[in-house]
Amino acid sequence: MKQEKPGWKSLPQGDVLGAGTAAQFKTGDWRSEKPIFYEDKCIQCLICWIVCPDSSVNIKDGKVTGFDYDHCKGCGICDHECPTKPGKRAITMEKERK
């Protein structure tokens, strides 16, 4: 179905939009790598949640539950900053296409 977009007369002036509209728009589809979450290895320090530049670390009841792949760009900062030891990594990066 063709969506009708507003013309210049009815469009709010000056490129003003509602807040938080990025949540409705999937911006993660060009990611080349993605973080994989291992709940059993996670120490729940929440550092990944703090450092994620795209608010793509999902939290429930104060605990990390995984990633929001609709918005994660695969930058790998969460993996880089995760303090878990080799062999017991809570986050690893994987190629989207192998």
Next chain:
Amino acid sequence: MPVVAKTGNEAMAEAMRQINPDVVAAYPITPATEIVMIFAQFVADGLVDTEYVPVESEHSAISACVGAAAAGGRVMTGTSSQGLALMYEILPIASALRLPIVMSVVNRALSGPINIHCDHSDTMGGRDFGWIQLFSENAQEAYDNVLQAIRIAEDPQVELPAMATTDGFIISHGMEGVEVMEDQAVREYIGERKAKVSVLDVDNPVTLGALDLQDYYFEHKRQVAEAMKQAAPVIVKVGKEFGKKFGREYGLFEKYHLDDAEIAIVALGSTCGTAKVVIDELRSKGIKAGMLKIRVFRPFVAEEVVKALSKVPALAVLDRSDSYNAQGGPVFTEVRSALYDLANKPKIINYIYGLGGRDITVEDIHSVFADLQKVDKKAQVNYLGVRE
């Protein structure tokens, strides 16, 4: 109100003090430095409530202004030449986001070669960025234009940024009698800014300036074009109210002995003062000379300009900048284009003059009027005051 001796820069700074903006972000540049320097002293002396942001470049100055205006503040700055050019990247963002920032621009030649004196190349370089542009003939008009620019820019029909300009050194550093109004009267005249949105309003959050691609950019630019069209009647209304309150009425332009003129010039800025002397001399000899002094260059009020010029047989347009388009200066091309639909078009020629602060004298303007009496023999585009 008392008439006091002030330079153009002092007059513009005084207007800013009376406006008492929420935020001023600025970086110094000759010959506009004094405006923000004097204003910084007002801030230091506690005479205004303004948050003064001393930034590291003009690019940052106008960027800070955009942010502050998006937060709903009344925001001002001032610059000149290279400083304005460094702002060019941000100027169309301010207009696209409909932020009524008011800027004092002291017209100075763009480098290069490097030069600090007056011409209009800096302001003309920014003429297509959706900013309203008001030109001043003297320090009094500079003061009056800054005050009116606030009202024009913030009018709900407009909401576009505006620049009020003076001519570098000629006005900015020339001392003249300026009538300064009472603070209270000025504050009543300008009122409060009523921003439609504020990016700092956490109860009503908005996104401002999101990526705007093939599907919406065009509509937003169309809105800017419409706002610029709406600005003309608002400028007239604001100028009328100014006249009612303070005794000096302003319109889109000033007609000086134009209605019965047989030869006339079109000019803007300080040159108009010199031209008035020449026109008075010619009129005393029975020569019907006149002038259209363009005050508002953006929007360019083509319909009104045509109405004013339609009965003048021979016109010379004076441009204090060149478009380097092999066709004439920016004022000339606008005026000439506006006259296209007239059945009986005036003869129209162009003079590019005064680049880099080259003096324009009474004798120079006399020579233009003398040329207009034999206009058929003149080239379409002429350079006035340059050594061959």
